[in-house]
Amino acid sequence: MLDQTATMTESRRADPAAPAIAIVGATGAVGVELLRCIEQRGFPYREVRLLASARSAGRTLPFAGGALPIAELTEQSFAGIDIALFSAGATISRRFARAAVDAGAVVVDNSSAFRMEPHVPLVVPEVNGETMAAHSGIIANPNCVAAIMTMALAPLHRAHPIRRLQAATYQSASGAGAAAMQELQDATAAALEGRAFQHSVLPHPYAFNLFSHNAEVDAETGYNGEELKAIAETRRILGTPELPIGMTCVRVPVLRAHSIAMTVAFDAPVAVEEARALLAAAPGVRLVDDRAHNHFPMPVEASGIDDVLVGRVRTDLGDPSGRSLALFVSGDQLLKGAALNAIQIAEQLLPR
Amino acid sequence: MLDQTATMTESRRADPAAPAIAIVGATGAVGVELLRCIEQRGFPYREVRLLASARSAGRTLPFAGGALPIAELTEQSFAGIDIALFSAGATISRRFARAAVDAGAVVVDNSSAFRMEPHVPLVVPEVNGETMAAHSGIIANPNCVAAIMTMALAPLHRAHPIRRLQAATYQSASGAGAAAMQELQDATAAALEGRAFQHSVLPHPYAFNLFSHNAEVDAETGYNGEELKAIAETRRILGTPELPIGMTCVRVPVLRAHSIAMTVAFDAPVAVEEARALLAAAPGVRLVDDRAHNHFPMPVEASGIDDVLVGRVRTDLGDPSGRSLALFVSGDQLLKGAALNAIQIAEQLLPR
Numbered sequence: 001m002l003d004q005t006a007t008m009t010e011s012r013r014a015d016p017a018a019p020a021i022a023i024v025g026a027t028g029a030v031g032v033e034l035l036r037c038i039e040q041r042g043f044p045y046r047e048v049r050l051l052a053s054a055r056s057a058g059r060t061l062p063f064a065g066g067a068l069p070i071a072e073l074t075e076q077s078f079a080g081i082d083i084a085l086f087s088a089g090a091t092i093s094r095r096f097a098r099a100a101v102d103a104g105a106v107v108v109d110n111s112s113a114f115r116m117e118p119h120v121p122l123v124v125p126e127v128n129g130e131t132m133a134a135h136s137g138i139i140a141n142p143n144c145v146a147a148i149m150t151m152a153l154a155p156l157h158r159a160h161p162i163r164r165l166q167a168a169t170y171q172s173a174s175g176a177g178a179a180a181m182q183e184l185q186d187a188t189a190a191a192l193e194g195r196a197f198q199h200s201v202l203p204h205p206y207a208f209n210l211f212s213h214n215a216e217v218d219a220e221t222g223y224n225g226e227e228l229k230a231i232a233e234t235r236r237i238l239g240t241p242e243l244p245i246g247m248t249c250v251r252v253p254v255l256r257a258h259s260i261a262m263t264v265a266f267d268a269p270v271a272v273e274e275a276r277a278l279l280a281a282a283p284g285v286r287l288v289d290d291r292a293h294n295h296f297p298m299p300v301e302a303s304g305i306d307d308v309l310v311g312r313v314r315t316d317l318g319d320p321s322g323r324s325l326a327l328f329v330s331g332d333q334l335l336k337g338a339a340l341n342a343i344q345i346a347e348q349l350l351p352r
Numbered sequence: 353m354l355d356q357t358a359t360m361t362e363s364r365r366a367d368p369a370a371p372a373i374a375i376v377g378a379t380g381a382v383g384v385e386l387l388r389c390i391e392q393r394g395f396p397y398r399e400v401r402l403l404a405s406a407r408s409a410g411r412t413l414p415f416a417g418g419a420l421p422i423a424e425l426t427e428q429s430f431a432g433i434d435i436a437l438f439s440a441g442a443t444i445s446r447r448f449a450r451a452a453v454d455a456g457a458v459v460v461d462n463s464s465a466f467r468m469e470p471h472v473p474l475v476v477p478e479v480n481g482e483t484m485a486a487h488s489g490i491i492a493n494p495n496c497v498a499a500i501m502t503m504a505l506a507p508l509h510r511a512h513p514i515r516r517l518q519a520a521t522y523q524s525a526s527g528a529g530a531a532a533m534q535e536l537q538d539a540t541a542a543a544l545e546g547r548a549f550q551h552s553v554l555p556h557p558y559a560f561n562l563f564s565h566n567a568e569v570d571a572e573t574g575y576n577g578e579e580l581k582a583i584a585e586t587r588r589i590l591g592t593p594e595l596p597i598g599m600t601c602v603r604v605p606v607l608r609a610h611s612i613a614m615t616v617a618f619d620a621p622v623a624v625e626e627a628r629a630l631l632a633a634a635p636g637v638r639l640v641d642d643r644a645h646n647h648f649p650m651p652v653e654a655s656g657i658d659d660v661l662v663g664r665v666r667t668d669l670g671d672p673s674g675r676s677l678a679l680f681v682s683g684d685q686l687l688k689g690a691a692l693n694a695i696q697i698a699e700q701l702l703p704r
Contacts, residue, residue, distance in 0.1 A: 315573070
């Protein structure tokens, strides 16, 4: 699905058969992780081209022991590119993704711009990787909550179809970008020193505080944009367009991993031991469920690792029919919730 | 129900008709708030007697412009006391509450020691204040989650009986005491400065992290002690012994207010506007539900105030029958979740 012979350009490495990769939004929190994933996973490339706003052009970013220059993103930026990883927000994706496709690249888009378009696959490789084949130039990388949540749900859903889902999130600063992570740290330092602090990135004070997710709230339903995205995308990734999903998305003073408390209803009771076995066997999932030592998924242990941590597997006491399980999940928002998943999609584009 | 004439002792103030009050656990996070509530609410007293462990005896605590001495708690500490406010944990309550009752005091107990005993009323005054009359010397003050949750649920439940409840908590450090609040601040300062920090109060790292509640986990159900308490006490306070309740209790890096995401099922759909009106009219509840400005209950705004904040009132998209509402609540764990509720109970003991 990727024609490499037609797009070879000068290479920084002696792998002329490997694809040329562009990263749009290279300086963002996710962009930095994309670079790190390419390096750490040994993703083959003959070129890595960093693209960002004019403000960042001319700077460099460390990569593979050297430094890569950042060029300004324009519609002409994609000549010779095979895979374009977009992570600069929906507006940039809407404006430039077509130029990348027209230049012959496959776009893996981390924004919400195309996620609900029928001809654009929305992919978590472990969950619905088979849907990628039908792409027509753009593949969407899901919302972080949807990606992390479906990693925990899919192994159960394959064995026992899910009939209903209730979720409350504990979302980290990283989901709002590098500036929000910095604001959390600056606000907290000020609070500890008794100094005043004026927040500017997020809409509410963040030091030792939490607040309903900063996405705009739909006036009619009262659900915010993050909740509506997570609901729609979870349904699409699981292939259950009618699945009833209730969600509450909350921003907590954590730096980079999202956690989610979930209650999942099935047609019949699912034994805790069976659910644990299904989760433990699932690629990309790590079961952390030690009742005796009160050791369950936590952001500090999920941060910086590829696996999504799942635990607190128990029969939900809120469902008198006994057909629901409760779970608690932590996953790195910047990795499985963004950069790692995008690189895993790109890996599927490589020739076998 | 309180015989004051028999228990008058020397007074620090010229109100010899007012009760003599003992505070057990005066130096704890809740003890300090009990003193502040007595002062701020103008609670009448002829004596306030502070009791604590031998370690604290001899110290003083500021009160009403002066300083009150702390005496060591013994079985002889309660002579002349009318109201004994216990907040030193279940072990101390089990050991000393009987001595206080035998000395003629009414005990308002903030521990879990007696909360499920049938002859001990478990009271949130706005919710089930009428149950107090049947006490036989001990009145239990609920678990903080149960108190805050029932404040939001009761106004709805009175109009439309609740049939099912699902809750995920965002619990602050204060619920684990003053030492945990200090540990959160110390751990966070160390993290910001890149220093190592060894936690000792809570079982997991707390800086920019969250973890499943530190209460012991029941090996059979997988629910932790906090969840089981909150479930049992919520049922008892609402007078719904069979109400199905699912709970996930999580400790978040917030200093002193607890938040709770709830989904509540009724027999039939309840209009959001009606629910809002019921909540707005409820004493001790403040509706904070501004969709246009994304302004909803937050710990920083709930901290230090008496009211429980309730918002994000919306029809739950996870219930296809349309009979469920979602809510988000923040309440000061040390006030309505502990000290304030205890003082409100004590106020009901005063002669009218």
